[in-house]
Amino acid sequence: xxxxxxxxxxxGDELLIGQTVDTNSAWIAQRLNHMGIxxxxxxxxxxxxxxxLDALHYESDHADLVLITGGLGPTNDDITKKVLCEYFHCxxxxxxxxxxxxxxxxxxxxxxxxxxxxxxALVPDCCTVVPNDxxxxxxxxxxxNHVIYVSMPGVPHEMQGIMTDRIxxxxxxHFTLPVILHxxxxxxxxxxxxxxxxxxxxxxxxxxxxxxxxxxxxGLLKLRLTVLGDTQQVLAHELDQxxxxxxxxxxxxxxxxxxxxxxxxxxxxxxxxxxxxSTAESCTGGLIASKITSVPGSSAYYKGSVVSxxxxxxxxxxxxxxxxxxxxxxxxxxxxxxxxxxxxxLLHTDLAVAVSGIxxxxxxxxxxxxxxxxxxxxxxxxxxxHLYHLRYGRSRNTEITANYALRMxxxxxxxxxxxx
Amino acid sequence: xxxxxxxxxxxGDELLIGQTVDTNSAWIAQRLNHMGIxxxxxxxxxxxxxxxLDALHYESDHADLVLITGGLGPTNDDITKKVLCEYFHCxxxxxxxxxxxxxxxxxxxxxxxxxxxxxxALVPDCCTVVPNDxxxxxxxxxxxNHVIYVSMPGVPHEMQGIMTDRIxxxxxxHFTLPVILHxxxxxxxxxxxxxxxxxxxxxxxxxxxxxxxxxxxxGLLKLRLTVLGDTQQVLAHELDQxxxxxxxxxxxxxxxxxxxxxxxxxxxxxxxxxxxxSTAESCTGGLIASKITSVPGSSAYYKGSVVSxxxxxxxxxxxxxxxxxxxxxxxxxxxxxxxxxxxxxLLHTDLAVAVSGIxxxxxxxxxxxxxxxxxxxxxxxxxxxHLYHLRYGRSRNTEITANYALRMxxxxxxxxxxxx
Numbered sequence: 102x103x104x105x106x107x108x109x110x111x112x113g114d115e116l117l118i119g120q121t122v123d124t125n126s127a128w129i130a131q132r133l134n135h136m137g138i139x140x141x142x143x144x145x146x147x148x149x150x151x152x153x154l155d156a157l158h159y160e161s162d163h164a165d166l167v168l169i170t171g172g173l174g175p176t177n178d179d180i181t182k183k184v185l186c187e188y189f190h191c192x193x194x195x196x197x198x199x200x201x202x203x204x205x206x207x208x209x210x211x212x213x214x215x216x217x218x219x220x221x222a223l224v225p226d227c228c229t230v231v232p233n234d235x236x237x238x239x240x241x242x243x244x245x246n247h248v249i250y251v252s253m254p255g256v257p258h259e260m261q262g263i264m265t266d267r268i269x270x271x272x273x274x275h276f277t278l279p280v281i282l283h284x285x286x287x288x289x290x291x292x293x294x295x296x297x298x299x300x301x302x303x304x305x306x307x308x309x310x311x312x313x314x315x316x317x318x319x320g321l322l323k324l325r326l327t328v329l330g331d332t333q334q335v336l337a338h339e340l341d342q343x344x345x346x347x348x349x350x351x352x353x354x355x356x357x358x359x360x361x362x363x364x365x366x367x368x369x370x371x372x373x374x375x376x377x378x379s380t381a382e383s384c385t386g387g388l389i390a391s392k393i394t395s396v397p398g399s400s401a402y403y404k405g406s407v408v409s410x411x412x413x414x415x416x417x418x419x420x421x422x423x424x425x426x427x428x429x430x431x432x433x434x435x436x437x438x439x440x441x442x443x444x445x446x447l448l449h450t451d452l453a454v455a456v457s458g459i460x461x462x463x464x465x466x467x468x469x470x471x472x473x474x475x476x477x478x479x480x481x482x483x484x485x486x487h488l489y490h491l492r493y494g495r496s497r498n499t500e501i502t503a504n505y506a507l508r509m510x511x512x513x514x515x516x517x518x519x520x521x
Numbered sequence: 522x523x524x525x526x527x528x529x530x531x532x533g534d535e536l537l538i539g540q541t542v543d544t545n546s547a548w549i550a551q552r553l554n555h556m557g558i559x560x561x562x563x564x565x566x567x568x569x570x571x572x573x574l575d576a577l578h579y580e581s582d583h584a585d586l587v588l589i590t591g592g593l594g595p596t597n598d599d600i601t602k603k604v605l606c607e608y609f610h611c612x613x614x615x616x617x618x619x620x621x622x623x624x625x626x627x628x629x630x631x632x633x634x635x636x637x638x639x640x641x642a643l644v645p646d647c648c649t650v651v652p653n654d655x656x657x658x659x660x661x662x663x664x665x666n667h668v669i670y671v672s673m674p675g676v677p678h679e680m681q682g683i684m685t686d687r688i689x690x691x692x693x694x695h696f697t698l699p700v701i702l703h704x705x706x707x708x709x710x711x712x713x714x715x716x717x718x719x720x721x722x723x724x725x726x727x728x729x730x731x732x733x734x735x736x737x738x739x740g741l742l743k744l745r746l747t748v749l750g751d752t753q754q755v756l757a758h759e760l761d762q763x764x765x766x767x768x769x770x771x772x773x774x775x776x777x778x779x780x781x782x783x784x785x786x787x788x789x790x791x792x793x794x795x796x797x798x799s800t801a802e803s804c805t806g807g808l809i810a811s812k813i814t815s816v817p818g819s820s821a822y823y824k825g826s827v828v829s830x831x832x833x834x835x836x837x838x839x840x841x842x843x844x845x846x847x848x849x850x851x852x853x854x855x856x857x858x859x860x861x862x863x864x865x866x867l868l869h870t871d872l873a874v875a876v877s878g879i880x881x882x883x884x885x886x887x888x889x890x891x892x893x894x895x896x897x898x899x900x901x902x903x904x905x906x907h908l909y910h911l912r913y914g915r916s917r918n919t920e921i922t923a924n925y926a927l928r929m930x931x932x933x934x935x936x937x938x939x940x941x
Binding site: 117130131132141144146174175212213258293294295323325380386388390394395404406407408410418447448462463493494496 | 565678884
């Protein structure tokens with residue numbers, strides 16, 4: 102079967118001056134990859150006629166499908182539509198349905214309708230209009246010399262809506278796609294090269310149609326096996342076999358057998374076991390709570406957090422004894438144990454996790470340098486603790502600490518479930 | 522003066538399967554842009570020989586400087602060095618200094634040294650080695666036909682370290698760069714097209730060497746004026762003049778006169794006014810606290826947060842009266858006012874901000890649909906409130922709510938300062 106190759110062109114000066122991080126490309130690549138379309142390129146260019154034309158020519162030589170985002174806004178610097186007309190040798194026409202939709206959108210929101218908003222209804226006359234239910238600029242579908250081009254707005258939630266509702270289903274019928282399956286194992290505790298060393302002969306044993314990818318995150322390493330072929334059932338069986346072999350090589354570091362977030366994994370564990378949790382955060386300053394509550398439905402098991410940035414708050418609200426703070430300091434095993442006990446009692450929860458550390462750049466001492474972090478997790482009568490020494494900048498230290506805390510909380514939940 | 526054009530090539534399958542969001546390109550573009558180098562392209566390709574060679578050829582036609590990240594890891598899929606040798610017609614040699622550095626790094630961390638780690642000391646013999654003080658893979662500097670190529674590891678903190686310590690200073694001496702100055706005005710409350718409408722004649726009045734960029738974020742719109750030329754003093758004067766004109770057109774929506782984050786702005790306000798703050802979060806689940814504490818030194822003014830995800834926590838810990846929760850509900854003006862009072866009292870702070878809302882996808886009612894958010898901020902005796910109706914997905918609603926809350930907190934700080 103012929104493989105389908107795609108490329109993504111993102112248009113906009115904001116990408117080239119570094120004000121905007123391009124999350125669209127990753128989102129698009131993930132969705133296409135999961136349905137068996139291989140993204141071979143991503144190209145970002147500015148709002149410049151020649152650059153856009155160059156990019157279109159370059160990608161049309163490389164791909165069967167070119168997805169274009171950006172440059173469709175109402176302001177003067179947005180020129181994508183004009184350039185698409187030039188590239189496809191056609192002209193702009195007014196699309197009555199889009200015009201109606203834009204007018205309706207403004208009147209329902211009680212926004213004044215501007216001249217520039219009306220221009221959103223102008224589309225190249227050689228394209229098929231793809232309605233946008235999330236904003237004013239419509240999507241546009243072109244076909245030329247066996248290549249499909251789709252132009253979409255760069256606003257992430259609009260692009261995601263158009264892709265999900267319209268483009269992905271259309272691509273499935275347009276192309277004959279292979280079956281592609283993935284299985285992910287999330288590990289923690291060893292670096293990429295150490296894991297790779299342990300998997301050398303496993304990797305050599307993989308057949309041509311199975312690939313192993315190493316995807317390191319903040320304190321995590323995802324191992325993803327991907328299989329490509331024709332028959333769903335045969336492939337699933339083959340993938341499962343290799344997955345089990347891989348997992349058995351790494352029993353000490355395997356954490357989650359699924360491509361989920363740590364907070365999603367914890368949510369599932371808690372719902373299954375009917376347990377509630379709370380958090381007490383010092384150095385992570387609310388990041389753990391923020392991650393836990395990013396999961397829809399987390400209110401079923403999560404009661405809340407005390408972010409005790411000041412020592413006084415640890416003492417007064419979380420009941421960490423003053424003598425512990427004085428004798429061992431805020432960054433100590435004794436303090437995080439007391440924080441777990443305190444927040445469990447205060448918020449009436451089964452389990453809690455607490456962190457205290459020095460994230461940098463200031464605040465380090467010879468005894469406790471920047472990167473020193475204590476984490477504790479558990480129920481009042483059974484608390485596990487761990488000391489970490491991180492060696493990055495403030496934001497990365499915080500991100501890694503939050504991940505370690507979630508991992509420890511997950512282990513505490515599994516443990517608690519065995520006890521009850 | 523000739524403008525210097527750069528392009529960024531990011532290498533790695535993880536970028537094309539969508540597992541990794543490319544933050545490196547934005548970081549690099551921002552740094553280069555600020556010193557007067559214009560990034561004209563960003564290209565991402567997989568760990569595939571032909572694709573990498575293609576990208577190098579394509580970019581060498583477009584740019585004076587090509588920055589390459591990724592594909593230098595110790596695992597087998599990392600082939601960048603081999604391909605660079607092929608492109609520049611040279612071979613790999615062992616670099617003794619890098620070898621020594623890698624060995625030292627492993628022994629100081631008590632990590633076992635692997636065969637694959639030793640390979641990190643192999644470099645193309647036609648490059649100048651750029652030491653990496655943050656990891657094992659060194660940077661590499663090539664020059665060919667008046668184009669500079671720099672290859673760096675894809676791990677963000679390693680790339681950032683090499684760029685900051687070595688590459689950016691070197692580029693400043695290598696190229697004759699123009700003077701480039703930026704000034705940013707952060708606005709809140711109007712959309713891009715509405716602001717653009719108000720700035721139509723201002724934009725037309727701008728000389729050729731001054732550009733205005735619209736940079737929308739989550740609930741924010743940054744307006745950035747950039748001026749390019751030869752003489753620092755003349756340009757600064759010219760930029761200031763236009764900046765003041767622009768600001769005077771938008772007095773009602775201008776929030777911050779600097780390219781800082783909302784949390785950074787609040788930190789400066791608080792330090793100047795010697796005030797302390799706390800937060801009480803329901804629907805944002807710790808995100809506001811997390812943003813505030815992302816600022817180094819925030820412990821000087823931030824005491825902590827109560828994330829009251831459960832109503833019971835609002836009542837028991839924050840002292841929100843049960844009759845308010847019953848009568849008006851958790852998402853109400855009365856509740857957020859009580860939360861501000863409660864957390865100020867509990868944590869002994871001058872000012873606080875509180876939020877309560879329905880972020881979705883579940884939890885909406887006909888009266889209070891998903892996106893309904895109440896925010897309150899202030900001191901015990903002077904509290905401002907606002908009701909918002911957001912219309913996005915869970916994560917964007919949360920992000921925007923956090924920004925609105927920080928803005929309201931900032932206004933409350935300015936207000937409080939006038940009172941005392």
